[in-house]
Amino acid sequence: MRLSDLLVYDRVIIQCHDNPDADSIASGFALLTWFREKKKDARLIYSGRARISKPNLILMVKELEIPIDHVESIGDFDGLLITVDCQYGAGNVKKFDAQNVAIIDHHQQEVYDIPQSEIRSFLGSCSTLVWDMLMEEGFDVNDHPDVSTALWYGLFTDTNGFSELNHPIDRDMRDSIVPDKNLIRKLRNSNLTLMDLETAGTALIRTSYNRKNRFAVIKTNPCDPNLLGYISDLAHQVDVIDVCVVYNEINNGIKYSVRSSSHEIMASELAAWIANDIGSGGGHAEKAGGFISSLRFEEKHPHMNADEYLLSRMSEYFSSFDIIYADKYEIDPSEMKCYKKLPVVCGYVKSSDVLPEGTPMLVRTLQGDYDDLVSGDDLYLMIGIKGEVSPITKQILEKNYIVLDEPFDLETEYFPSIRNKVSGESINLKTVARKCISKGEARILAKPLTRATKVFTMWDKDTYMLAKPGDYLAARKDDYHDIYIIGKDIFSLIYEETSHE
Numbered sequence: 274m275r276l277s278d279l280l281v282y283d284r285v286i287i288q289c290h291d292n293p294d295a296d297s298i299a300s301g302f303a304l305l306t307w308f309r310e311k312k313k314d315a316r317l318i319y320s321g322r323a324r325i326s327k328p329n330l331i332l333m334v335k336e337l338e339i340p341i342d343h344v345e346s347i348g349d350f351d352g353l354l355i356t357v358d359c360q361y362g363a364g365n366v367k368k369f370d371a372q373n374v375a376i377i378d379h380h381q382q383e384v385y386d387i388p389q390s391e392i393r394s395f396l397g398s399c400s401t402l403v404w405d406m407l408m409e410e411g412f413d414v415n416d417h418p419d420v421s422t423a424l425w426y427g428l429f430t431d432t433n434g435f436s437e438l439n440h441p442i443d444r445d446m447r448d449s450i451v452p453d454k455n456l457i458r459k460l461r462n463s464n465l466t467l468m469d470l471e472t473a474g475t476a477l478i479r480t481s482y483n484r485k486n487r488f489a490v491i492k493t494n495p496c497d498p499n500l501l502g503y504i505s506d507l508a509h510q511v512d513v514i515d516v517c518v519v520y521n522e523i524n525n526g527i528k529y530s531v532r533s534s535s536h537e538i539m540a541s542e543l544a545a546w547i548a549n550d551i552g553s554g555g556g557h558a559e560k561a562g563g564f565i566s567s568l569r570f571e572e573k574h575p576h577m578n579a580d581e582y583l584l585s586r587m588s589e590y591f592s593s594f595d596i597i598y599a600d601k602y603e604i605d606p607s608e609m610k611c612y613k614k615l616p617v618v619c620g621y622v623k624s625s626d627v628l629p630e631g632t633p634m635l636v637r638t639l640q641g642d643y644d645d646l647v648s649g650d651d652l653y654l655m656i657g658i659k660g661e662v663s664p665i666t667k668q669i670l671e672k673n674y675i676v677l678d679e680p681f682d683l684e685t686e687y688f689p690s691i692r693n694k695v696s697g698e699s700i701n702l703k704t705v706a707r708k709c710i711s712k713g714e715a716r717i718l719a720k721p722l723t724r725a726t727k728v729f730t731m732w733d734k735d736t737y738m739l740a741k742p743g744d745y746l747a748a749r750k751d752d753y754h755d756i757y758i759i760g761k762d763i764f765s766l767i768y769e770e771t772s773h774e
């Protein structure tokens with residue numbers, strides 16, 4: 274769905290979820306501003322029992338002059354009702370009768386009967402989603418300082434001060450928006466109430482600790498989600514706790530923060546594991562978070578409560594995977610088959626075609642960010658079929674690939690981009706990427722895995738590659754310790770079986 278699809282309606286009501294948070298208010302405010310600029314009769318509302326009462330939200334609404342109203346009813350309404358940061362008909366938003374409804378949200382989808390929906394559960398905030406949709410319409414939020422500050426703060430609060438954010442679109446918004454720093458400072462200093470302090474204290478007293486696997490699970494009473502981040506940051510520093518999960522039940526679901534100081538457990542991976550197929554979770558190696566919707570939870574686990582689920586899911590986690598350290602691991606060639614690489618179409622970009630020689634840049638992909646320096650023949654960026662980027666020299670590119678002068682495109686959630694670290698300018702590589710075809714004749718040994726496996730490769734001993742059951746464990750035929758993982762979805766596209774010769 275595009276925002277411009279919604280311009281057929283002249284009257285628009287934008288509804289935040291009940292007990293709205295900063296993300297919901299910011300998303301609604303940005304949409305309101307856009308619809309009003311398009312000369313629509315638009316208003317921003319919320320409902321439910323509780324009025325906005327948190328000090329930071331009161332300040333946000335006042336300082337940014339956000340015209341949001343609390344309502345009990347919307348009367349007889351024949352325009353368009355849009356629910357933001359929530360889904361029409363879900364338990365956390367009052368359901369009003371409306372002829373036309375749209376949904377803009379970043380939680381796991383739980384409502385399927387509204388055709389006008391834009392739900393991207395991989396994003397850290399609804400603010401990011403609205404920002405991206407506004408960009409698509411050519412609307413530059415930086416022309417509206419109040420909207421910019423609101424959106425930036427929406428993402429900030431929904432990702433525990435950016436510490437649990439991981440999607441490149443979230444990072445793009447964070448880096449391209451210039452918020453009102455002064456106001457942000459005031460908002461940060463009015464984030465918690467005395468009641469929240471007490472909530473944190475009570476939660477810490479009730480820490481439940483698992484000695485064998487060195488993890489802690491802490492439940493808090495309903496509170497601001499940011500409190501979960503603070504509590505987990507504290508627990509994370511305890512010597513005997515390697516991993517901790519802090520959660521509460523709020524806004525129609527389970528909200529949780531994860532921290533890990535074990536290099537064998539990435540917080541982002543554990544957060545996704547906890548959410549499984551009933552929520553979404555992610556973040557960084559050390560800090561991550563997630564959300565599980567009550568509806569999906571009750572469907573899947575009708576006889577469990579949140580405490581039982583989290584404790585059992587955590588215990589299960591520790592016996593759910595194998596670990597391979599490539600430099601010490603001995604593969605068994607007799608249980609593996611030999612494969613050769615098929616010609617695969619990839620993309621490449623000559624760095625100095627995009628930015629001046631010597632410019633420091635940030636390369637941004639779905640898999641993460643990394644820094645590099647623009648350098649003529651010495652730095653080309655290879656773009657793989659999953660949108661992953663790796664640096665390569667001109668010499669190696671020409672040795673291993675047939676280089677074509679044709680545009681390269683990819684169906685992907687995020688096409689890699691680079692950011693000039695001097696000017697801050699961001700460039701989508703889609704406009705400059707060219708095609709090349711691999712001609713590698715290299716042979717590998719591989720086998721599908723039956724259990725989740727973490728592989729620490731020879732080149733990176735700090736972070737692991739994660740395989741799910743069905744993914745392939747591979748080793749180069751000329752070096753049995755060069756072990757890595759190939760996803761099952763791409764394995765058959767890249768490799769074909771060959772004889773052991």
Ligand SMILES: [Mn+2]
Pocket residue numbers: 296297358379397398399431
């Ligand atoms: Mn949100």
